[in-house]
Amino acid sequence: MSRRGRGLVAAACLLALLLSGCWNRRELETLGIILAVGYDWDEERQEYVVSAQMAKPQAMQTEAGGGAQGPTAHVFTARGKTVFDASRTLSLVATRRAWWGHVQALLIGDAAARRGLDALLDFVERDGETRPLYYVIVTKGWAGDLMHLRASPESVPALGLVSLIRSAGATSTAPSARVFDVSRAIEAPSAALIGVVGASQGTASDLGGPTREFQLDGSAVFNKAKLIGYLDKRETRGALWVRGRVKSAILPVPCPDEPGRHIGVEVIHASSEVKPELDQKGKVRVRVKLRVEANLGDQDCHYQYVNLDRIEQLDRVVGSRIREEVEAAETACLALNADCFGLTDRVMQRFPSYYERVKAERRHWPMVLEIEVRVRATGAQLKPPKPK
Amino acid sequence: MAKISARQFGMLVFLLRISLTIVRLPVLKAVKVGPDAWIASLLGTAVGLVALWLLISLFLREPSLTPMERVDRALGKVAGGLLGTLYLIFIFWDLMLTTRLYAGLLISQPMPETPTEAFVFMLLLGAVYAAHKGPEVVARVGEFIAPLILLSTVIVLPLGANNMNLSALTPVLGYGWGQVLRAALFPATVHVEIIALLALTPMVRDPKNMLRTGMIGGLLAGLIAAVASACLIMFYGVPRTQRLVYPLYDLTRSVTFGDFFERIDALFIFTWTASSFVKVALLIWISSFVLGHVLRIKNSRVLIRPLALLAGFLAMRAYANQAEVRALTSPQIYPFVALPFLVLFPLVLQVAEWIRRPRGKAS
Numbered sequence: 172m173s174r175r176g177r178g179l180v181a182a183a184c185l186l187a188l189l190l191s192g193c194w195n196r197r198e199l200e201t202l203g204i205i206l207a208v209g210y211d212w213d214e215e216r217q218e219y220v221v222s223a224q225m226a227k228p229q230a231m232q233t234e235a236g237g238g239a240q241g242p243t244a245h246v247f248t249a250r251g252k253t254v255f256d257a258s259r260t261l262s263l264v265a266t267r268r269a270w271w272g273h274v275q276a277l278l279i280g281d282a283a284a285r286r287g288l289d290a291l292l293d294f295v296e297r298d299g300e301t302r303p304l305y306y307v308i309v310t311k312g313w314a315g316d317l318m319h320l321r322a323s324p325e326s327v328p329a330l331g332l333v334s335l336i337r338s339a340g341a342t343s344t345a346p347s348a349r350v351f352d353v354s355r356a357i358e359a360p361s362a363a364l365i366g367v368v369g370a371s372q373g374t375a376s377d378l379g380g381p382t383r384e385f386q387l388d389g390s391a392v393f394n395k396a397k398l399i400g401y402l403d404k405r406e407t408r409g410a411l412w413v414r415g416r417v418k419s420a421i422l423p424v425p426c427p428d429e430p431g432r433h434i435g436v437e438v439i440h441a442s443s444e445v446k447p448e449l450d451q452k453g454k455v456r457v458r459v460k461l462r463v464e465a466n467l468g469d470q471d472c473h474y475q476y477v478n479l480d481r482i483e484q485l486d487r488v489v490g491s492r493i494r495e496e497v498e499a500a501e502t503a504c505l506a507l508n509a510d511c512f513g514l515t516d517r518v519m520q521r522f523p524s525y526y527e528r529v530k531a532e533r534r535h536w537p538m539v540l541e542i543e544v545r546v547r548a549t550g551a552q553l554k555p556p557k558p559k
Numbered sequence: 560m561a562k563i564s565a566r567q568f569g570m571l572v573f574l575l576r577i578s579l580t581i582v583r584l585p586v587l588k589a590v591k592v593g594p595d596a597w598i599a600s601l602l603g604t605a606v607g608l609v610a611l612w613l614l615i616s617l618f619l620r621e622p623s624l625t626p627m628e629r630v631d632r633a634l635g636k637v638a639g640g641l642l643g644t645l646y647l648i649f650i651f652w653d654l655m656l657t658t659r660l661y662a663g664l665l666i667s668q669p670m671p672e673t674p675t676e677a678f679v680f681m682l683l684l685g686a687v688y689a690a691h692k693g694p695e696v697v698a699r700v701g702e703f704i705a706p707l708i709l710l711s712t713v714i715v716l717p718l719g720a721n722n723m724n725l726s727a728l729t730p731v732l733g734y735g736w737g738q739v740l741r742a743a744l745f746p747a748t749v750h751v752e753i754i755a756l757l758a759l760t761p762m763v764r765d766p767k768n769m770l771r772t773g774m775i776g777g778l779l780a781g782l783i784a785a786v787a788s789a790c791l792i793m794f795y796g797v798p799r800t801q802r803l804v805y806p807l808y809d810l811t812r813s814v815t816f817g818d819f820f821e822r823i824d825a826l827f828i829f830t831w832t833a834s835s836f837v838k839v840a841l842l843i844w845i846s847s848f849v850l851g852h853v854l855r856i857k858n859s860r861v862l863i864r865p866l867a868l869l870a871g872f873l874a875m876r877a878y879a880n881q882a883e884v885r886a887l888t889s890p891q892i893y894p895f896v897a898l899p900f901l902v903l904f905p906l907v908l909q910v911a912e913w914i915r916r917p918r919g920k921a922s
Contacts, residue, residue: 299667299668299669299670299671302812302822303809303812303813304812304813304815304821304822337818349813349815351722351794351795351799351813352722354795354799355794355795355796355799358796358798358799359796516726517726520726520729520730521729521730523730523733
């Protein structure tokens with residue numbers, strides 16, 4: 172054999188070694204794909220508790236004419252001094268090796284959140300297998316308890332939960348956040364808002380026994396990465412107006428002419444402009460301009476508002492309804508001593524040296540709120556039918 | 560001797576510069592500059608390009624000679640050999656560091672349980688093969704890869720746009736020009752890597768255009784670094800950006816477009832592998848070429864394999880851990896390693912030739 176030929180054979184043998192696969196390859200059937208994970212903190216034992224919802228692929232296969240058989244996922248729980256420690260301890264109970272690349276949602280229990288998200292998320296951000304794209308959501312109780320909930324009509328609960336989080340923009344009452352959003356938010360000087368999930372009260376129906384389902388429920392407020400309190404749905408949206416994160420919402424505003432009845436106004440588009448400025452005394456205040464476009468969706472009263480002289484009245488009542496929400500948020504956040512509106516970031520950027528001087532004592536900035544509402548479309552009819 | 564075109568030379572400049580930039584983006588780590596990292600990056604590039612201009616022009620005065628031959632002629636064999644050795648040490652140091660950085664990213668992120676040796680071995684195996692084929696081949700590979708890297712960066716960065724926040728870049732110059740200037744030291748001194756490429760000067764077919772293409776290559780790499788810094792800060796905010804070990808890699812893991820186009824980190828690994836490959840192949844060839852000159856060996860190709868083996872071995876042994884690699888590529892240390900080479904080498908040559916010239920005329 173020529174020298175060249177021998178060289179080729181040697182190269183082929185070497186390549187065969189390398190091409191046979193990755194160093195530590197893992198076949199799909201040996202992986203336990205984690206779909207959702209819950210982090211809790213056990214104060215008594217000073218340990219993290221990790222609950223992992225592992226997919227059961229056999230149960231997900233649907234046969235012709237039949238639905239999924241049995242639960243599509245199993246929940247494993249393990250403890251450890253760090254999140255990584257607890258995650259690895261899962262291998263003592265789970266027959267398959269946990270695969271963290273496809274986690275959809277990360278649930279954080281109240282106690283773990285109060286201890287602080289900074290170090291809690293370190294594993295997710297540091298490791299190569301985890302992803303910064305997980306949705307993060309907070310629970311008011313023990314996150315592990317929620318891992319057993321259903322998310323109808325999805326057969327896989329974690330996927331259902333993610334659908335809920337993604338579609339939360341329809342009401343804008345539970346802010347969605349991914350890991351990278353959270354790590355950016357907790358290092359900002361103002362408070363961070365993260366959506367809250369809880370369990371709905373199960374009701375029995377003809378279709379099956381009572382089930383408890385995931386239910387989004389307002390937001391959790393974090394100051395310096397630590398959970399300090401919760402906002403309800405209305406307060407959450409109040410804060411999101413100023414942050415410019417309201418995508419859509421239905422605002423029930425009182426009918427100007429018929430007390431006790433309401434008009435359902437749908438927000439189509441909302442934006443906010445936050446501008447820190449100096450007042451006459453040289454103090455910093457923040458001017459917030461909200462621009463809202465809305466449609467009249469339905470009305471529970473009979474007056475025809477689609478009139479040149481009346482439609483602007485609607486603009487005003489919608490504006491005052493939005494103002495109420497923002498003020499509700501302001502009151503709640505004042506009680507928590509947190510800047511839910513994210514104004515501090517802007518003040519710091521606009522007046523850096525002023526901010527350095529006052530940052531120790533200031534968490535609140537006087538806000539001048541200007542709301543501009545345009546109710547544009549009113550749908551296919553002028554007013555509801557009125558029996559004569 | 561086969562030839563390289565000036566265009567290929569420019570692309571090699573781009574590849575050499577972009578490699579360290581895309582994986583570390585060290586300008587972001589300058590703590591006191593905060594949101595102005597991109598300004599520091601631009602400023603550093605500007606200064607670096609001036610240095611590059613002077614350097615290339617210096618060697619273009621006699622494009623048919625290699626830098627080592629110029630030094631030998633100006634300083635004599637002994638002092639010339641000494642400076643040539645220094646030059647070699649720098650190129651070899653860069654080779655080790657590049658090899659180690661390549662393996663470092665792969666073992667710390669996508670494939671943590673694979674031994675470092677596997678990546679170092681595979682990278683060097685390909686690079687040695689390419690180096691054996693000669694710099695023309697490497698240059699052609701570079702000509703193919705450089706536009707791909709440019710393209711992939713241009714694709715990745717805007718994908719994060721929906722999560723970027725322009726106000727994160729304010730206040731502009733909040734820490735003042737002084738801090739920006741200090742932070743600019745790093746992006747300016749990384750241009751030192753280009754001195755390795757000057758060994759290729761005699762091989763460039765149309766040296767007249769080298770200055771132009773070299774500057775374009777350096778400028779593009781600098782612009783990418785600046786734009787990437789700005790995008791990262793807008794995406795993550797300043798504190799998080801400063802914590803990231805591999806900022807751009809992290810960004811490719813985080814960007815999501817319409818909830819379906821995500822997890823494009825494989826694209827980054829491709830970019831990273833391709834640019835590291837060209838850089839390592841080139842540095843192996845150049846170091847063997849320079850060593851051949853220092854040792855007066857005619858066929859310097861025989862040195863390729865031993866040098867690659869040594870580089871591979873040292874890449875794994877010379878740095879005990881991630882912290883050491885990080886320190887070496889940090890803005891606190893790297894500039895002070897690079898600066899002497901960037902200044903000393905051309906300065907000594909310039910002064911020596913200046914001293915010699917009048918005497919030459921008199922005789």
